[in-house]
Amino acid sequence: MSLWLPDRWLTTGSRICVVIASGLAILMIGFILIEALPALRQSGLSRLVGDAAWLASAGRFGVTPLLAASLAVTAGALVIAVPLGVLSALFLEVYAPAMIATGYHRMLELLAGVPSVVTGLWGLSEVVPWINRMQPPGQSLLAGCMVLALMILPVIALTSAMAVRRVIYEQRATALALGMRRDTFLVRIVLPLARRGILSGVVLAFVRAIGETMAVVMVCGNTVQIPSSLFSPVRTLTANIALEMGEASGFHRSALFLTALLLMVVIAATLLMPEDQSASPGGRHA
Amino acid sequence: MRLAHGRCLPGGTWGILLMTLVVAPLWMATSGCSTSTTLPASATDQPAGRAVDQDQADPVAMPLQGRVILTGSSTIAPLIVEIAKRFEAQHPQVRVEVQTGGSARGVSDVRQGTADFGMVSRHLKPIEGDLVAYEIARDGICLIVHADNPVPSLSREQVLAIYRDEVADWKDVGGSQAPVVTVHKAEGRGTLEVFLSHFELKNEDIHPDVIAGDNLQAIKSVAGNPYAVGYVSIGAAEAEARLGTAIRLLPAGEIAATSSNVAEGRFPMVRPLTLVARDSLSPLASAFLAFVRSGQHTDLIEAQYFVPVAP
Numbered sequence: 263m264s265l266w267l268p269d270r271w272l273t274t275g276s277r278i279c280v281v282i283a284s285g286l287a288i289l290m291i292g293f294i295l296i297e298a299l300p301a302l303r304q305s306g307l308s309r310l311v312g313d314a315a316w317l318a319s320a321g322r323f324g325v326t327p328l329l330a331a332s333l334a335v336t337a338g339a340l341v342i343a344v345p346l347g348v349l350s351a352l353f354l355e356v357y358a359p360a361m362i363a364t365g366y367h368r369m370l371e372l373l374a375g376v377p378s379v380v381t382g383l384w385g386l387s388e389v390v391p392w393i394n395r396m397q398p399p400g401q402s403l404l405a406g407c408m409v410l411a412l413m414i415l416p417v418i419a420l421t422s423a424m425a426v427r428r429v430i431y432e433q434r435a436t437a438l439a440l441g442m443r444r445d446t447f448l449v450r451i452v453l454p455l456a457r458r459g460i461l462s463g464v465v466l467a468f469v470r471a472i473g474e475t476m477a478v479v480m481v482c483g484n485t486v487q488i489p490s491s492l493f494s495p496v497r498t499l500t501a502n503i504a505l506e507m508g509e510a511s512g513f514h515r516s517a518l519f520l521t522a523l524l525l526m527v528v529i530a531a532t533l534l535m536p537e538d539q540s541a542s543p544g545g546r547h548a
Numbered sequence: 549m550r551l552a553h554g555r556c557l558p559g560g561t562w563g564i565l566l567m568t569l570v571v572a573p574l575w576m577a578t579s580g581c582s583t584s585t586t587l588p589a590s591a592t593d594q595p596a597g598r599a600v601d602q603d604q605a606d607p608v609a610m611p612l613q614g615r616v617i618l619t620g621s622s623t624i625a626p627l628i629v630e631i632a633k634r635f636e637a638q639h640p641q642v643r644v645e646v647q648t649g650g651s652a653r654g655v656s657d658v659r660q661g662t663a664d665f666g667m668v669s670r671h672l673k674p675i676e677g678d679l680v681a682y683e684i685a686r687d688g689i690c691l692i693v694h695a696d697n698p699v700p701s702l703s704r705e706q707v708l709a710i711y712r713d714e715v716a717d718w719k720d721v722g723g724s725q726a727p728v729v730t731v732h733k734a735e736g737r738g739t740l741e742v743f744l745s746h747f748e749l750k751n752e753d754i755h756p757d758v759i760a761g762d763n764l765q766a767i768k769s770v771a772g773n774p775y776a777v778g779y780v781s782i783g784a785a786e787a788e789a790r791l792g793t794a795i796r797l798l799p800a801g802e803i804a805a806t807s808s809n810v811a812e813g814r815f816p817m818v819r820p821l822t823l824v825a826r827d828s829l830s831p832l833a834s835a836f837l838a839f840v841r842s843g844q845h846t847d848l849i850e851a852q853y854f855v856p857v858a859p
Contacts, residue, residue: 320752399757401757484758485759497759
């Protein structure tokens, strides 16, 4: 036993880092909680949930339309992006020739790195006018879904590709030995076994989409209302904070922190929810 | 082996706890600053800028030193930050601190003495008569439509009808048949307040189609939508229109929406950008005020799309 034990230092070092990291996270959540407390105490959850309008100058702070908008935009984005992402993963791992697969992989990585303000600007100057020609004003739930779908597509595609690759690697020999057809192999074996990996990508995408702010502020129109159609302008929880934080004070400010808290509760619930019981080889490492 | 590691850990854990204790207040302090709730502790127990030397007669021999604190409107803050950089370059021993939190915060901080100046982007109210306002620039607000919109101008009544949702088609206000898309601003924005008070509207009465956060977003929304109408800062709209963005600035009655009309006080929808203070200023604060109002910063004022005023 020498005095200098790399393992000991690594153990201590990693624990220090974990404490710092988790300490910061806990402090931040605590900070949001403390800031949100006055609003929660003064008006009570029932009034905040029951009010259908958010109008700070009139002292009305209803969070329901904001929450509905956030969930609707995110769900719409997932409806577009999940099929595209999963099929992209199959294309990457199975159907594409090596060169095209590499190129598409690089392109997805590039897409994942596009800053949200750039995606938002593109949405505002291209997607919104296009929707506006169908039904004004163009800034709408649909525009938000499309822009967010573009942002989360690479997340879903890349994580799914990783899961699919692993299952194929593990099961290909068996499938070949059984003389299985490729489509049967993919649909019956690969996709079910890669389910957990794909699902974890979807959860990551959900968290990214519901937390996205900049692009959503630019393309969603920001009118506080429960969306009645895909063409309704909506204001999400994140957009609401971004729009009003600059000049808010007192109760208004506290109410904004309350919406932040609500957002974190939604995210936490999502992260805890989809724990698949059946262990599958595809998802274990994905 | 494992046991030995386990035993040495408690010592390390204390270190970690200690570190968290050090990091925590630091982090809370910085986060507090950015969300504009707290002033630095020293600002409250020692009035800012009072640390200046008494010998004002010879600034070369006795350079200005101390701190100038400004709080208030987030509209003015970026401009003041830029001017403050120049001031600090000339006076290396002076620090200018700028914090946002809205015009109301500027007023209350000056009254409490926690700030030398409040940045207030509106006229002072009658009940704020204990303060003095120094105008540093002006901001005009005009209505904009898409460049392809044939409507030449909108009367006061027409604007009211459009924003109250009583008119839903452009043909009712002299345009071609098309739905009207109203672009509004988010609660708390200065341009919103000027618009509401100019047209004597209540925010509850307005049912907009789109709500924009800032001028640029409102301009982009209108430029991307041939049916849209919005209101923005004239300086920003002029600059965008010069760059070829598809918007048109509507006149107010007969008066064209131009920066020069704002500067000369002809354009009606205008707000002053002011620094407010109590009537007695510290030597450092008055030196800073004189510097801001020296008329040498028109480039910075125009870069923020505001209109310079004669000092």
